[in-house]
Amino acid sequence: xxxxxxxxxxKLGIGSLAAMQTxxxxxxxxxxxxxxxxxxxxxxxxxxxxxPKPHSLNxxxxxxxxxxxxxxxxEISADEFTDALVTQKxxxxxxxxxxxxQLLELGKKHRVLFLKAMQCLNIATPLGxxxxxxxxxxxxLRLCGAMSNVRRIYFxxxxxxxxxxxFQSSLSYTQVMETAPGELPVFLAYKLNGQPINLERGGPVxxxxxxAHGFKSIKWLQHIRLTNDHRANDTYAEKNNDPExxxxxxxxxxxxxxxxxxxxxxxxAISGLSGLSHVETWLRPAGAVLAENSPEWQQAEWKPAPLDxxxxxxxxxxxxxxxxxxxxxxxxxxxxxxxxxxHSMVGFSTALRDLKPGKYEVRARTVDLNGFAQPEPRSxxxxxxxxxxxxxxxxx
Ligand SMILES: Nc1nc2c(c(=O)[nH]1)N[C@H]1C(S)=C(S)[C@@H](COP(=O)(O)O)O[C@H]1N2
Ligand SMILES: [Mo]
Numbered sequence: 001x002x003x004x005x006x007x008x009x010x011k012l013g014i015g016s017l018a019a020m021q022t023x024x025x026x027x028x029x030x031x032x033x034x035x036x037x038x039x040x041x042x043x044x045x046x047x048x049x050x051x052p053k054p055h056s057l058n059x060x061x062x063x064x065x066x067x068x069x070x071x072x073x074x075e076i077s078a079d080e081f082t083d084a085l086v087t088q089k090x091x092x093x094x095x096x097x098x099x100x101x102q103l104l105e106l107g108k109k110h111r112v113l114f115l116k117a118m119q120c121l122n123i124a125t126p127l128g129x130x131x132x133x134x135x136x137x138x139x140x141l142r143l144c145g146a147m148s149n150v151r152r153i154y155f156x157x158x159x160x161x162x163x164x165x166x167f168q169s170s171l172s173y174t175q176v177m178e179t180a181p182g183e184l185p186v187f188l189a190y191k192l193n194g195q196p197i198n199l200e201r202g203g204p205v206x207x208x209x210x211x212a213h214g215f216k217s218i219k220w221l222q223h224i225r226l227t228n229d230h231r232a233n234d235t236y237a238e239k240n241n242d243p244e245x246x247x248x249x250x251x252x253x254x255x256x257x258x259x260x261x262x263x264x265x266x267x268x269a270i271s272g273l274s275g276l277s278h279v280e281t282w283l284r285p286a287g288a289v290l291a292e293n294s295p296e297w298q299q300a301e302w303k304p305a306p307l308d309x310x311x312x313x314x315x316x317x318x319x320x321x322x323x324x325x326x327x328x329x330x331x332x333x334x335x336x337x338x339x340x341x342x343h344s345m346v347g348f349s350t351a352l353r354d355l356k357p358g359k360y361e362v363r364a365r366t367v368d369l370n371g372f373a374q375p376e377p378r379s380x381x382x383x384x385x386x387x388x389x390x391x392x393x394x395x396x
Contacts, residue, residue, distance in 0.1 A: 194318025
C-alpha cells in the first residue's frame with residue numbers, strides 16, 4: 001500500500017467502509033493508509049455540463065425531467081439524416097420507448113458487471129473507479145427489430161430541454177452490436193457499486209463504454225438515435241479532442257510521505273488500451289528545471305514500483321456480487337483474467353530508502369505491454385492527458 005494525500009483520500013472515497021480494501025504491505029509504517037479499490041459514488045470527481053446541472057434538480061422539476069426510476073424513459077428511434085454523401089436514410093422496424101422496470105427486467109437475462117476507471121480525456125488525474133452493472137446496448141437495440149442503413153448510434157441525456165446544452169456521444173454500429181469473444185460490451189448501467197446510480201453519477205441510467213474516456217459514458221441517458229451518418233458526431237469532437245480515444249495507460253502519483261530517511265511513493269496506474277506491464281519511478285535531485293527534451297531523460301534510472309496484488313474481492317465487492325459475475329474475471333475460478341484488470345486502476349508503491357538530506361523530485365511512469373513508456377504512444381495530447389507526473393519532497 002502506498003501513501004495517499006488527503007485530497008486523494010477524499011476523492012477516492014476513504015471513509016466509505018464498503019469500498020475499503022485493507023491489505024497493507026507488511027513492511028510499511030502505520031502512517032500509510034489503506035487504499036480503497038472502489039470509489040464511493042459521492043467521491044468521484046464530477047464532470048457535468050448544463051445550467052442548472054441535472055443533478056441539482058429536485059421535487060417536481062426532477063419528475064418533469066424524468067430523472068427518477070418511476071419517470072425515466074429511454075426513447076430509441078432512427079434519424080432522418082441524409083446529405084450529399086449519405087443518400088439513404090437509416091431505418092428500423094420499430095421505434096422503442098423503454099422504462100426503468102423493463103430495463104431491469106432485461107437485466108435479469110443479460111446483465112453485465114464491469115470495474116471501470118473513470119477518466120476524463122482533459123483532466124490530469126482519474127475521477128474514480130466503480131463497479132458498474134447494466135444491460136448491453138446490443139440487447140436493448142434488438143428490441144427495434146430489423147435495421148437497414150444504420151452505421152452509427154448516437155445518444156444523449158437530459159440537458160434541460162435545451163439543444164445548446166446537449167452533450168452527445170456516439171459509437172459505430174459494429175462496436176455496439178458485434179462484441180468479440182472476451183471483449184467488452186457497451187452497456188446501459190443502472191447500478192454503481194451495487195446501488196442504484198445516484199443523480200450526480202448520471203442516474204437513473206447511464207451509458208458505460210468500458211474502453212473509453214468518460215465523455216462516451218453519457219449521464220442521465222434518455223435518447224438513442226440510429227443513423228446512417230458515419231461520422232463520429234460526438235460533442236467532444238469539438239475543441240480538437242480525439243473522439244475515438246481509448247483510456248491511456250498511465251501512472252498518477254499521490255503525495256509523497258517522508259519518514260526519516262525514507263520516502264514512500266505511491267499512486268494509481270490505469271491499464272489502458274495497450275495494457276500495463278509495470279510502473280517505475282525515477283528519483284532526481286531537485287534543482288535545475290527538467291526540460292521536456294533534456295538529455296537527462298535518456299540517462300534516467302527508472303526503478304520498478306510494485307503493483308498492489310488483487311484485493312480480497314469479498315471485502316471490496318458489494319454484497320451479492322461475486323468476482324466471477326464480473327467481465328474480465330474467470331467465470332469458474334473468479335480469478336482476474338489479467339492483472340491489472342483492463343481499463344481499471346491499480347495501486348502501486350515503493351519505498352525509497354537511505355536518502356541523504358536534500359530536496360528531491362520523484363517521477364512515475366507506466367510501461368505498456370508493447371514496451372512503450374509513458375507518455376508514449378501519444379498521437380496527440382488531445383487523445384488523453386498522460387503526462388509524467390512529478391512530486392517534490394525534502395529529507396532533513
Ligand atoms: N450527460 C452528460 N454526460 C456526461 C457529461 C456531461 O457533461 N453530461 N460529462 C462527460 C465527461 S466529459 C466525463 S469525463 C464523465 C465524468 O463522469 P463523472 O462525473 O461520473 O465522474 O461524464 C461524461 N458524461
Ligand atoms: Mo471529460
